[in-house]
Amino acid sequence: MVSLTINGKTQQFDVPDDMPLLWLIRDFAHLTGTKFGCGMAQCGACTVHLDGSPLRACVTPVSAVAGKSITTIEGLSADASHPVQQAWAELDVVQCGYCQSGQIMSAVALLKAKPDPSDADIDAAMSGNICRCGTYQRVRAAVHRAAELSKA
Template identity: 70%
Template sequence: MASVKLTINNQAHTIDVDPDMPLLWAIRDVVGLTGTKFGCGIAQCGACTVHLDGAPIRSCSYPVSAAAGHKITTIEGIAKNADHPVQKAWIEHQVPQCGYCQSGQIMSAVALLKSNPKPTDADIDAAMQGNICRCGTYQRIRQAIHTASADMAAAPKMPKSTPKLGKR
C-alpha cells in the first residue's frame, strides 16, 4: 500500500492503495464517484474514460500512481447540474438507450470539442473511435456533438482577463 495524492474534480484526495491499482477503482471504490463505468477492463470500450490534464484516458488500465500530481476530471466534474453543452445535447437528441457507455462517450466528446470546436463528421468518428455503444446510438452521438459545437460557438465568450481599475 502507498499513500497517493490525487486531484479529482478540483478536490484533493489522499488515498492508501496499491500503486498499481487502476485509476478507475480508486475513483469508484475509494473516492466514491460512480459515474465512471467499468466496461471491459482492457481499455478497449471507452466506458471508463476520464480526463487527465484535459486529455481523455481509459482509467481501467491507468495505474493510480501515474495519475498522482495530475488533474483528473470525471463525468461528475465537467459541469454542475449536468448543464455542460454536451450533456444538454445528449438529452436533446435522446442519445442514451441503456446509458452504460454514455459517461465515457460524453467525456470523449467534451475533450474533442475542447481541442476542435468545429469538428467534421470524420473528426467526430476519429475522436470517438474506441468508445463502444452496444445500443448503436452513433448517429445520435454525432448529431449531439454537432449541436453542442454550435451551442458552444454561440455562447457569449468571457474575457480572458478583467481590466485593472486604477486608483481613485
C-alpha cells in the same frame, strides 16, 4: 499514499500504486459515473480526463497519475449544464446509458481540440467508444449540437 485532484478537489488515498485509477475513482472517491466495461481500454466506458486529455481509467495505475488533475463525468458540471451534456439530453442520445459517460468525456475532449468538428473528426475521435445499443448517429448529431451550444 497517493495524492490526486479529482474534479477540482485534492485528496489523499491509501491505495496500492498498481490499483487501476477506475477502482480508486469508483470505490474510494465514490464517483460511480465512470463505468467498467472491458478492463482492457478497448470500449471507452471508463474514459476520464487527465489534465484535460482523455484517458482510460481501467488500465491506468494510480501511480501514473499521482499529483495530476482528474476530471470525471461528475466534474463536468454539477447540474448537467455543460454543452455536451445539454446536447446529449436534447437529442435523447442515451438508450441503455452504460457507455454514455465515456462517450461524453471523449466528446468533450474532441470539442476542446476541434471546436467545429467534421463528421470524420467525430468518427475518428469517438471510434474508441463502443456502444452496444448502436447510438452512433445520435452521438454524432449531439457532438455537432454541442459545438453549436458552445459557440452560443
